[in-house]
Amino acid sequence: xxxxxxxxxxxxxxxxxxxxxxxxxxxxxxxxxxxxxxxxxxxxxxxxxxxxxxxxxxxxxxxxxxxxxxxxxxxxxxxxxxxxxxxxxxxxxxxxxxxxxxxxxxxxxxxxxxxxxxxxxxxxxxxxxxxxxxxxxxxxxxxxxxxxxxxxxxxxxxxxxxxxxxxxxxxxxxxxxxxxxxxxxxxxxxxxxxxxxxxxxxxxxxxxxxxxxxxxxxxxxxxxxxxxxxxxxxxxxxxxxxxxxxxxxxxxxxxxxxxxxxxxx
Amino acid sequence: xxxxxxxxxxxxxxxxxxxxxxxxxxxxxxxxxxxxxxxxxxxxxxxxxxxxxxxxxxxxxxxxxxxxxxxxxxxxxxxxxxxxxxxxxxxxxxxxxxxxxxxxxxxxxxxxxxxxxxxxxxxxxxxxxxxxxxxxxxxxxxxxxxxxxxxxxxxxxxxxxxxxxxxxxxxxxxxxxxxxxxxxxxxxxxxxxxxxxxxxxxxxxxxxxxxxxxxxxxxxxxxxxxxxxxxxxxxxxxxxxxxxxxxxxxxxxxxxxxxxxxxxxxxxxxxxxxxxxxxxxxxxxxxxxx
Numbered sequence: 261x262x263x264x265x266x267x268x269x270x271x272x273x274x275x276x277x278x279x280x281x282x283x284x285x286x287x288x289x290x291x292x293x294x295x296x297x298x299x300x301x302x303x304x305x306x307x308x309x310x311x312x313x314x315x316x317x318x319x320x321x322x323x324x325x326x327x328x329x330x331x332x333x334x335x336x337x338x339x340x341x342x343x344x345x346x347x348x349x350x351x352x353x354x355x356x357x358x359x360x361x362x363x364x365x366x367x368x369x370x371x372x373x374x375x376x377x378x379x380x381x382x383x384x385x386x387x388x389x390x391x392x393x394x395x396x397x398x399x400x401x402x403x404x405x406x407x408x409x410x411x412x413x414x415x416x417x418x419x420x421x422x423x424x425x426x427x428x429x430x431x432x433x434x435x436x437x438x439x440x441x442x443x444x445x446x447x448x449x450x451x452x453x454x455x456x457x458x459x460x461x462x463x464x465x466x467x468x469x470x471x472x473x474x475x476x477x478x479x480x481x482x483x484x485x486x487x488x489x490x491x492x493x494x495x496x497x498x499x500x501x502x503x504x505x506x507x508x509x510x511x512x513x514x515x516x517x518x519x520x521x522x523x524x525x
Numbered sequence: 526x527x528x529x530x531x532x533x534x535x536x537x538x539x540x541x542x543x544x545x546x547x548x549x550x551x552x553x554x555x556x557x558x559x560x561x562x563x564x565x566x567x568x569x570x571x572x573x574x575x576x577x578x579x580x581x582x583x584x585x586x587x588x589x590x591x592x593x594x595x596x597x598x599x600x601x602x603x604x605x606x607x608x609x610x611x612x613x614x615x616x617x618x619x620x621x622x623x624x625x626x627x628x629x630x631x632x633x634x635x636x637x638x639x640x641x642x643x644x645x646x647x648x649x650x651x652x653x654x655x656x657x658x659x660x661x662x663x664x665x666x667x668x669x670x671x672x673x674x675x676x677x678x679x680x681x682x683x684x685x686x687x688x689x690x691x692x693x694x695x696x697x698x699x700x701x702x703x704x705x706x707x708x709x710x711x712x713x714x715x716x717x718x719x720x721x722x723x724x725x726x727x728x729x730x731x732x733x734x735x736x737x738x739x740x741x742x743x744x745x746x747x748x749x750x751x752x753x754x755x756x757x758x759x760x761x762x763x764x765x766x767x768x769x770x771x772x773x774x775x776x777x778x779x780x781x782x783x784x785x786x787x788x789x790x791x792x793x794x795x796x797x798x799x800x801x802x803x804x805x806x807x808x809x810x811x812x813x814x815x
Contacts, residue, residue, distance in 0.1 A: 269722040276615045281635045283612075284690065287650025288642065290660065294653055303658035348544035355538025367544055370552050372744070374751015374795065376768045377559070377788040378552075380775050384562060385555035404551045407544065465643030468754050472775070482643045489649045489758055498653070501646040508641040516630060 288505060295498035302493060313495045323484065323500065330481040333395065334463040337402040341410045341459035344403070346452055349414025350444065354423070364415075371408040375468035378405070383472040393475025401469050406462040410455030417451030457515060461508055563785035571780045581786035591770060591787055598767040599794060601685065602749040608689045609696040609745045610738055617700040617737070621707075640694040648758040651687040652678065655759070684760040691755050692748055696741035703737025739806040746802075747795040751788065767791045 290304060298308030317323050352364050370378065382401050383392070391397035421444070429443045430436070445452070467482045474483055481500060488497040566578040585591040619632050639647050653659050657674035665671045677683045707730070715729045753768030762769055767787060774784035 267722065273615055273618065277619050277632065280612055280616060281632065284635050284639060284693070287647060287654050287690065288638065290653050291646060291650040301658065302653055302656065304653055304656075304660045304663065344544040344547055347540040351537050351540030351542075351544075355536060355541055357536075357538040357541075363541060363545065366553075367541075367548055370548065372747050372795075372799075373552075373556070374747065374768065374788065374791055376751040376753050376771045377556070377792060380771065380781070380784055380788060381555035381559040382551075383775070384781060385558055400551055404548070407548065411544070461641045465641075465645070467643065467645050471754075482645045485643070485645045485649065486754070486758070489645065489652060497649055501643070501649055504646055505642050508638075512634065512637075512641055516634070 291498050291501045292505070294495050295502040297495045297498075300494040302495060302498075313499045317496055317499045317503075322479075323481075323496075326479055326481045326484045329395070329478060330464055333398055333402055333480065334460045336395075336399040337406060337459045337463040338456045340399070340403040341406045342452055342456045344407055345410030345414045345455040346445070346448060348407075348411050349451060349455075350418050350448060352411075353415060353418035353421075367411055368408045370404055379469045379472040382469060386473050392473055393478050395478065397473050398470060398478055398480070401473055402463040402466050403459070405466055405469055406455075406459040409458035409462065413454035413458065414448060414451035417448055417454075421447055453515065457511055460511065464504060464507065559785045560789065562782055563789055565782050567780070567782050571778065573782070581782045582790070584783060585787045585790055591783075594765040594767050594770045595787075595790060595794070597765040598750060598791065601681075601688075601766065602746050602795075604685055605688050605692060605749045606742050606746045608685070609693050610742060612689070612693060613696040613700050613741060614734075616697050617704050620697070621701055621704040636697050637694050639690060644691055644754050645758070647691055648687055648755045651683070651690065651755075652758055655683045655687075679760050681760075681764075684756050684764060684766075687755050687759045688749055688752055691752070692745045695744045695748065699741035699744055700734065700737040703734050703740070707733055735806055739802045743799040743802055746798050750791045750795045 294302055294304060294306060295313060296309045296311065297306035297313065298310040299306065301307075348367055352360070352367070357363075378401075382397075382404075386392050386397045386401075389397075391400070425447070426439050426443050429439045434442070465482050466480070467486055470480055470483055471486070474480060479487075481504065485497050485500050485504075488500075562573075563581055564577055564579065566574045566576050566580060568574055585595075616632060616636055620629055620636070623629050654661060655677035656662070657676070657678075659677075661677060662671075662674040666674065711729060711733070712725060715725045720728065751768045751771075753766070753772045756764055756766050756769055757772070762773060768791070771784045771788050771791075774780045774787065
């Protein structure tokens with residue numbers, strides 16, 4: 261149907277899709293345009309254009325501290341989620357053990373629990389460990405939120421692996437660890453990279469849980485955007501939002517070229 | 526002499542242990558502790574006392590401040606889920622069925638772009654779009670349709686629209702996996718037997734897509750039952766949404782046990798709805814295949 265846009269039904273489908281894409285992209289475009297505003301008002305369209313809010317953000321110590329913290333957290337969450345997803349995803353697909361389905365559902369279940377619940381659950385839990393307002397606490401929480409996405413990505417790729425490739429490597433004398441590291445892992449690379457991307461993107465954008473467990477010394481970039489968007493009515497939040505979107509866009513475009521992620525998700 | 530003994534390798538199953546331990550420590554244990562907390566009494570200053578009580582649940586289910594927010598949240602989540610279902614289908618169809626690579630990639634990228642953008646950024650965008658000086662009000666004023674800017678930010682519609690925007694990608698991803706597996710020959714057979722496009726859609730495509738719709742509805746409904754960041758930025762903290770009530774109890778009243786009880790009620794409702802939706806799928810599946 262989508263391939264013959266000459267029928268009325270196909271035209272209706274195309275029109276509907278175009279409208280929905282506008283709905284999805286519109287607010288993001290509005291943020292980008294607002295970030296170049298010349299005035300401190302958020303009236304749209306802006307009355308003039310300038311880079312003054314970019315200058316303000318890039319020269320602000322507070323924002324620089326938040327950006328270093330957010331990048332550090334992403335750098336910690338990416339390998340954590342990638343390794344846990346690799347082990348879990350491959351183990352679930354290839355492992356033969358009791359309660360297989362239940363374990364998979366359990367590992368994916370943080371996705372199904374309301375975000376507010378994860379937030380207050382981790383608040384009281386990490387309090388008892390003294391991990392509120394620490395990088396460790398945020399690192400663990402971001403890894404937990406991203407893990408179900410990473411697992412799904414690895415499971416999708418692992419399901420399509422041909423077990424005969426590993427079997428022949430083993431029959432040629434490679435030990436199990438060597439088979440895993442030199443035959444299995446390279447084949448799982450697309451899933452592994454997707455898991456890493458999810459971890460980076462989620463860690464750089466997480467607020468729902470972070471709000472509860474961060475503190476004055478651990479204000480990540482999205483938390484600072486949240487408070488700026490709530491209480492300050494100038495376009496600095498739009499500038500930082502634009503910078504965050506650019507990071508995501510670059511990551512996803514590079515991956516699409518390298519790995520065609522749109523086929524794997 | 527070396528024997529060809531199988532390598533000492535208990536099988537790939539043991540690889541599951543590290544992530545399993547991680548999720549138990551970081552997810553299961555905190556939730557169990559939260560459940561215990563929801564059953565703890567507290568004094569007038571919200572200090573925790575020893576003992577056991579169901580008072581927190583009684584309060585949450587009977588005091589209008591909480592009870593009304595629960596029904597409001599259920600209606601909200603149902604509307605959000607329905608809207609996502611309607612909007613997700615054409616997107617999923619194009620992503621999974623088109624042979625034009627550029628179109629597939631374009632739609633896919635745009636659909637998951639909200640997922641790759643912080644929820645704060647997306648909500649902030651809607652905040653500008655719906656504000657009294659925003660593009661929607663400018664257009665309405667310019668066209669002379671309204672005299673005064675509309676208070677879209679605090680309207681229920683504003684809140685629903687922005688939540689749909691945030692959760693739509695989840696629905697599309699769930700629907701994609703079903704539509705990808707839809708057999709092209711079934712559609713050709715329906716066409717050969719004389720079914721027009723509308724009939725093919727209503728009687729072949731949609732019934733076969735039920736698992737994707739059910740999966741998407743379960744995820745979106747569950748997520749919207751506890752959502753709070755987006756409505757916090759769009760309509761403000763005083764909307765009667767369950768997630769916001771929990772947030773207020775923790776951040777303003779420091780009343781953790783009541784917050785915990787309310788969050789378990791929200792979770793219970795989403796689990797019940799997930800169960801009902803799965804039952805619908807089972808019954809529907811029997812009607813199609815049986």
